[in-house]
Amino acid sequence: MSSARARLVTFAVVVVMAMGGAVGYVLMAARGESTAALAPSPGTSASPGFPPPGDFIAFRRTAVDAGYGTVGTVPVADPAAAPAGSDLSCERLHLSRTGGVCLQVDRAAVTTARVLLLRGDLSVRHSLSTPGIPSRARVSPDGRWAATTTFVVGHSYAQGGFSTQTEIYDMESGDSLGNVETFAVSRRGRPYSAPDVNVWGVTFAGDGTSFYATVMTGGTKYLARGDIGTRSLVMLDVPAECPSLSPDGRLLAYKSATGPTTWEVRVRALADGSEAVVDAPRSVDDQIEWLDDDHVVFGLAPPGGGARADVWVAPADGSAPAEVLIPAAWSPAVVRAG
Amino acid sequence: MYVSFRNLPVDRRAGSRSRRAAVPRTVVLLGLTSLFTDISSEMLTAVLPVFLVLQLGLSPAQFGLVDGLYRGVAGVSTMAAGVLSDWLRRPKLVASVGYGLSAVTRPMLLLASTAVGVAGLISVDRVGKGIRTAPRDAMIATASHPSDLGYNFGVHRALDTIGAMLGPLVAFGVLMLVPGQFDAVFVVSAAFGFVGLAVLVLLVPGHPPSAAPRAAPTAATAAAPSRPRLTRTDLTALLHSRAFVRRVGLAGLLTVFTVSDAFVFLALLDRDENLARVFPLLAVGLALAYTVFAVPVGRVADRWGRMRVYLAGHVALLGVYAVVVGSLGTVATAVVALLLMGLYYAATDGVLAAAVSATLPEVSRASGLSLARTVVAVAAFVSSVGFGLLSGRWGADLAYLLMGLGLAVAVGAAVTLVRRSTPPAVLP
Numbered sequence: 001m002s003s004a005r006a007r008l009v010t011f012a013v014v015v016v017m018a019m020g021g022a023v024g025y026v027l028m029a030a031r032g033e034s035t036a037a038l039a040p041s042p043g044t045s046a047s048p049g050f051p052p053p054g055d056f057i058a059f060r061r062t063a064v065d066a067g068y069g070t071v072g073t074v075p076v077a078d079p080a081a082a083p084a085g086s087d088l089s090c091e092r093l094h095l096s097r098t099g100g101v102c103l104q105v106d107r108a109a110v111t112t113a114r115v116l117l118l119r120g121d122l123s124v125r126h127s128l129s130t131p132g133i134p135s136r137a138r139v140s141p142d143g144r145w146a147a148t149t150t151f152v153v154g155h156s157y158a159q160g161g162f163s164t165q166t167e168i169y170d171m172e173s174g175d176s177l178g179n180v181e182t183f184a185v186s187r188r189g190r191p192y193s194a195p196d197v198n199v200w201g202v203t204f205a206g207d208g209t210s211f212y213a214t215v216m217t218g219g220t221k222y223l224a225r226g227d228i229g230t231r232s233l234v235m236l237d238v239p240a241e242c243p244s245l246s247p248d249g250r251l252l253a254y255k256s257a258t259g260p261t262t263w264e265v266r267v268r269a270l271a272d273g274s275e276a277v278v279d280a281p282r283s284v285d286d287q288i289e290w291l292d293d294d295h296v297v298f299g300l301a302p303p304g305g306g307a308r309a310d311v312w313v314a315p316a317d318g319s320a321p322a323e324v325l326i327p328a329a330w331s332p333a334v335v336r337a338g
Numbered sequence: 339m340y341v342s343f344r345n346l347p348v349d350r351r352a353g354s355r356s357r358r359a360a361v362p363r364t365v366v367l368l369g370l371t372s373l374f375t376d377i378s379s380e381m382l383t384a385v386l387p388v389f390l391v392l393q394l395g396l397s398p399a400q401f402g403l404v405d406g407l408y409r410g411v412a413g414v415s416t417m418a419a420g421v422l423s424d425w426l427r428r429p430k431l432v433a434s435v436g437y438g439l440s441a442v443t444r445p446m447l448l449l450a451s452t453a454v455g456v457a458g459l460i461s462v463d464r465v466g467k468g469i470r471t472a473p474r475d476a477m478i479a480t481a482s483h484p485s486d487l488g489y490n491f492g493v494h495r496a497l498d499t500i501g502a503m504l505g506p507l508v509a510f511g512v513l514m515l516v517p518g519q520f521d522a523v524f525v526v527s528a529a530f531g532f533v534g535l536a537v538l539v540l541l542v543p544g545h546p547p548s549a550a551p552r553a554a555p556t557a558a559t560a561a562a563p564s565r566p567r568l569t570r571t572d573l574t575a576l577l578h579s580r581a582f583v584r585r586v587g588l589a590g591l592l593t594v595f596t597v598s599d600a601f602v603f604l605a606l607l608d609r610d611e612n613l614a615r616v617f618p619l620l621a622v623g624l625a626l627a628y629t630v631f632a633v634p635v636g637r638v639a640d641r642w643g644r645m646r647v648y649l650a651g652h653v654a655l656l657g658v659y660a661v662v663v664g665s666l667g668t669v670a671t672a673v674v675a676l677l678l679m680g681l682y683y684a685a686t687d688g689v690l691a692a693a694v695s696a697t698l699p700e701v702s703r704a705s706g707l708s709l710a711r712t713v714v715a716v717a718a719f720v721s722s723v724g725f726g727l728l729s730g731r732w733g734a735d736l737a738y739l740l741m742g743l744g745l746a747v748a749v750g751a752a753v754t755l756v757r758r759s760t761p762p763a764v765l766p
Contacts, residue, residue, distance in 0.1 A: 007540045014536040022529035029516040091392055105388065133391050152617060163604060196729065
């Protein structure tokens with residue numbers, strides 16, 4: 001009996017210690033939160049001094065300090081400069097001179113992505129929500145359209161099911177054109193319909209209406225050319241993921257799988273289909289951005305993974321190895337004055 | 339649903355019936371162990387995708403790979419743990435190691451800063467789950483009166499599922515207090531994990547191999563344990579037991595035509611994209627239905643025949659397929675599908691454990707349960723791969739139709755088999 005009593009007392013001690021410790025930890029974390037994280041929630045106010053003059057690169061800051069996760073900028077002419085900050089936090093962002101898109105995570109009862117459609121000065125024009133976890137964000141060069149990709153995870157991490165949701169937004173009205181999967185998909189001139197079509201990684205062309213994206217169906221990935229006006233998507237027989245058009249529209253950089261979870265960056269000349277491989281030190285998992293018509297930039301996680309990514313630059317023809325362009329940065333967007 | 343304890347006044351039915359309402363202490367305590375452990379693990383389930391993708395930069399494809407990894411390791415550990423548990427005659431010890439392994443991974447998540455590290459910890463957690471399940475179910479069976487097996491397993495599964503429902507809520511509660519601080523989620527998850535482990539280690543009565551003093555090792559009488567040690571002959575006998583092999587074989591056959599709930603959820607999602615906004619709530623709804631049905635269905639199984647109820651559960655699953663490809667509205671489809679799926683789980687998971695336990699002698703009980711579990715897991719894997727291929731090639735509707743046809747034929751064959759082998763009066 002006394003042994004049973006001892007067990008009961010021990011049990012009570014374990015419960016009190018475990019629960020007490022947990023509650024204490026959360027309370028301490030909450031206190032730290034209230035003082036340290038005074039980072040203003042993204043309001044609709046413009047960020048002072050934004051946009052900076054001249055060509056610049058905007059990115060998500062990954063340096064672990066008070067500005068972690070916020071949008072920083074450096075001039076294209078001096079990427080090593082100390083970044084200018086802003087109050088806006090984004091998991092992913094993309095900007096043009098006239099508008100931008102910022103993806104945040106809403107951690108309510110259900111994790112959803114918040115889509116902020118921005119003006120050129122980072123002030124919020126429209127705030128929308130979409131299911132899933134932020135993955136890709138793009139705006140068209142003319143600032144007319146924005147595209148986001150999120151992925152919706154199955155209910156259990158032990159089941160691994162996911163499906164992507166890619167939407168295109170009218171920046172002016174804030175309306176979504178709906179999931180791009182619902183566009184009229186065709187292949188080799190014939191309508192293509194399969195239940196497992198997934199679309200992700202939109203890149204806009206300069207003509208204001210067409211775009212490229214990745215279509216995956218039956219386990220195969222295809223490059224696809226879409227048109228916003230006709231809500232159509234034509235699958236091309238090129239196995240490209242996360243395409244990105246160069247500013248002059250001649251080259252298409254994309255991720256190409258080299259293993260189940262590793263990718264290299266290839267650059268394809270749209271005119272003749274010739275390809276070059278970008279010389280990156282390890283697997284790249286990012287939608288490529290163009291510094292100019294000859295250089296690509298992309299975020300690269302540290303070896304072994306992690307959120308402390310850097311932004312790297314490399315010649316698009318693979319003629320020289322990539323090097324770090326902006327340390328402690330992710331999700332780069334090159335904004336040109338012209 | 340109500341659960342009354344042995345010491346409390348039972349309902350008016352007298353005699354042997356009254357025993358049915360009494361749940362042994364061991365079963366309730368094991369249920370609480372599972373409840374706390376499930377709060378702990380489902381807290382992680384709720385936040386891991388966001389954590390892995392945004393904090394650690396894992397891509398969806400890598401995410402899938404991680405998933406395949408721990409499926410495999412859990413399967414291997416299940417079988418070994420079942421046999422070991424019988425051989426040691428210490429199911430509580432082996433189960434404790436399983437729960438303990440999972441519990442210690444929680445605080446270690448605080449230190450893991452790479453995707454590889456987290457994937458490794460998740461694998462350890464899965465191994466822990468693989469280890470603990472069969473010995474725990476063996477303990478439930480041992481503590482139960484043979485006529486109450488279905489009811490007691492139902493009570494255990496209901497408590498277990500309540501934990502699965504509470505976990506995400508606790509996680510989101512923590513994240514509401516401290517937005518974005520995953521470390522706080524890991525700490526609270528660890529606390530629940532250790533409480534669950536403490537319930538098992540400190541409160542659940544153990545089954546020591548022998549009550550006799552160890553000082554007399556030579557005397558046959560003194561050395562005679564409450565149950566004999568597992569031998570090779572016992573394992574051979576297990577494989578030659580017609581009742582056992584038939585039940586496990588039936589379960590494997592039916593599971594091949596069982597579409598996993600992940601696919602059902604995706605089908606619901608395809609029907610209406612707005613469901614994506616409440617996607618995790620679908621799992622909560624399913625768990626709720628399962629919890630509500632688990633106890634009454636377990637009781638029905640004890641009275642009407644466990645294999646019959648097990649088969650009836652698969653008829654409910656056929657209903658799920660019909661609803662998913664049918665033309666009801668989104669809300670109606672989701673509600674009916676979740677209810678039927680909850681019924682399916684209530685009539686299969688715990689009921690199968692009860693039905694299999696009933697055919698097993700105590701000496702090889704954990705081994706038999708782990709074998710049954712492994713067979714079902716392999717069949718489920720075959721089903722997932724098969725359904726993925728079918729729906730990728732011909733579309734989800736036709737895939738559901740084919741799986742439904744297969745299931746209907748399998749259930750039909752099983753019904754004749756069960757009917758022939760089960761005398762109506764004697765319900766195992």
